[in-house]
Amino acid sequence: MQPDNRQYRINADIARRRAAAKRRKIRQRRRRIALAVFAGLTVAIITCLVVIFRFRNNIKSSITVEAGDAIPSVEAFIGTPSDSIRCVTDISGIDTTVPGDYPVVFRSGILSKTATLQIRDTIPPVAVSKDVRLALGSQAGVADFIETLEDKTAVEASYITAPDFNTAGSQQVQIQLVDRGGNKVTLTANLEIFDDDQPPVIEGTKDINVYVGETATYRNGVTVTDNKDQNPKLKIDSSAVNLDVPGVYQVVYTATDAAGNESSVTINVTVQERPENYEDVLKLNQKADELLEKLKVKDMPEVEKAFTIFRWVRKNIPWYGGRIQNHDSVVQALKGLAGNTGDCYTCAVTCQVLMERAGFDVKFMERKNTLGLHYWLMVKVEGNWYHMDPSPIYLHQFVCFLGTDEQLKWFSKEMRPGYYDHDYSQYPATPDTPLATAEYKNGDYTLVHGGQNEEAN
Numbered sequence: 001m002q003p004d005n006r007q008y009r010i011n012a013d014i015a016r017r018r019a020a021a022k023r024r025k026i027r028q029r030r031r032r033i034a035l036a037v038f039a040g041l042t043v044a045i046i047t048c049l050v051v052i053f054r055f056r057n058n059i060k061s062s063i064t065v066e067a068g069d070a071i072p073s074v075e076a077f078i079g080t081p082s083d084s085i086r087c088v089t090d091i092s093g094i095d096t097t098v099p100g101d102y103p104v105v106f107r108s109g110i111l112s113k114t115a116t117l118q119i120r121d122t123i124p125p126v127a128v129s130k131d132v133r134l135a136l137g138s139q140a141g142v143a144d145f146i147e148t149l150e151d152k153t154a155v156e157a158s159y160i161t162a163p164d165f166n167t168a169g170s171q172q173v174q175i176q177l178v179d180r181g182g183n184k185v186t187l188t189a190n191l192e193i194f195d196d197d198q199p200p201v202i203e204g205t206k207d208i209n210v211y212v213g214e215t216a217t218y219r220n221g222v223t224v225t226d227n228k229d230q231n232p233k234l235k236i237d238s239s240a241v242n243l244d245v246p247g248v249y250q251v252v253y254t255a256t257d258a259a260g261n262e263s264s265v266t267i268n269v270t271v272q273e274r275p276e277n278y279e280d281v282l283k284l285n286q287k288a289d290e291l292l293e294k295l296k297v298k299d300m301p302e303v304e305k306a307f308t309i310f311r312w313v314r315k316n317i318p319w320y321g322g323r324i325q326n327h328d329s330v331v332q333a334l335k336g337l338a339g340n341t342g343d344c345y346t347c348a349v350t351c352q353v354l355m356e357r358a359g360f361d362v363k364f365m366e367r368k369n370t371l372g373l374h375y376w377l378m379v380k381v382e383g384n385w386y387h388m389d390p391s392p393i394y395l396h397q398f399v400c401f402l403g404t405d406e407q408l409k410w411f412s413k414e415m416r417p418g419y420y421d422h423d424y425s426q427y428p429a430t431p432d433t434p435l436a437t438a439e440y441k442n443g444d445y446t447l448v449h450g451g452q453n454e455e456a457n
Contacts, residue, residue: 052111058082059106059113067099067121067181068152077104077115084108091117097153099180121181125151129175129189135196135228135259136168145175145189153180160186168193199263200224200232200255203383206361207268208251211278212244216269218251221359229257241269280330287337288357297358302381303402303436305358306388307447310401310438313351313390314445317342344391348375351390355379363428369421376400376420378427381435385428387420399445401438404430 058079063072071094074087089104094117102117130147132140142157149155160174170192177185204222218236226232233256241249253265275281292298295312297305313336320341326332329349336342336350348364355362361380365387367373376389379402387408389400398411400420408420436449 062116064118124183129187131190133192196228196259199261200226224255226257232257314392347390399438
């Protein structure tokens with residue numbers, strides 16, 4: 001039995017060896033599989049890390065722009081262009097005038113990265129101060145001391161030391177400007193406080209005559225001045241006027257200065273029914289306006305403007321020695337503007353329409369005595385009334401341009417008895433001395449104003 005036992009042990013050992021070898025093979029195969037899996041996973045992880053690194057490294061973490069500049073393009077955030085990278089943030093809606101940090105999200109597949117658009121305000125405001133002049137007791141805001149202000153962001157202005165508006169005199173005002181970036185600028189201005197109890201003066205107002213359906217211009221030629229306030233306010237109340245209904249209406253002009261002083265002037269607006277010759281009136285006004293445009297009187301001082309019209313009438317309406325019977329003012333004025341022959345009536349009505357269209361107040365004058373009829377005008381120039389006779393007669397004796405009552409009385413007594421006779425009490429009195437005169441010499445007229453001759457062109 002001993003040999004069999006030995007053989008048994010031998011066989012058992014062989015079996016064990018075979019089983020061990022088999023187990024080793026299995027373990028080796030498993031190890032190889034594990035190594036292969038590990039290697040695959042490692043490659044995949046490394047590949048993913050490379051993709052992530054490249055994506056994130058390709059997107060800039062931040063871009064800084066100055067406040068107020070244009071928004072950078074999406075491409076500015078991306079280093080190397082790639083079709084797979086897209087921006088999911090609408091950066092067009094970002095307000096670059098508001099400093100701050102704004103997130104901008106980029107994606108590529110499942111990957112994403114948030115970059116930052118940094119808006120910074122590093123430039124201080126650029127401003128110019130403005131001196132202010134106020135009436136005692138008036139108030140001014142900080143903005144009133146700033147002439148110009150430029151900055152890409154919102155700017156807050158405040159007094160460094162609050163001004164004293166209740167003490168007359170001059171004082172220095174300091175203003176601090178701070179923009180959204182915290183940049184600061186200090187402005188210095190002068191504040192003058194004056195005491196004022198005199199109201200503004202309104203000049204140039206006059207009664208207005210219009211026909212039904214026409215428009216009325218209330219502001220033309222009206223000026224307001226004040227002894228202290230350089231910019232007094234003018235309010236025109238024409239609410240009572242109905243241009244579609246004939247009648248006499250009132251318009252009130254009210255001027256107010258910075259101290260609250262107030263003055264007012266009331267004029268009458270007369271709305272008349274349209275006459276039968278209304279179309280001729282429109283034609284006359286159009287012809288007069290065209291001539292005034294040609295004479296370029298719009299921006300002339302009042303004396304020069306009046307002289308230019310006076311000279312044109314005297315030189316361009318041939319004198320008719322007899323007496324024209326048709327005293328239709330529109331017909332005669334149209335003839336005068338056309339340069340047709342006329343008498344004193346033609347000259348007077350032609351000059352009247354030109355003066356009125358040029359903005360002057362005019363009164364039509366008529367002599368009634370044994371000498372017969374004669375016509376001339378009174379015109380208001382620089383606030384006073386004067387006589388103007390546009391008829392080209394008695395040239396070497398007296399040229400009646402802005403003449404005074406005393407001059408007319410002298411001429412009517414010493415030169416041509418009764419020539420300018422009229423009831424002086426019914427008309428506004430003129431100053432004692434003429435504002436200007438005109439001389440006739442060598443077939444033309446010269447304006448004498450301020451003691452110097454001004455040759456007509």
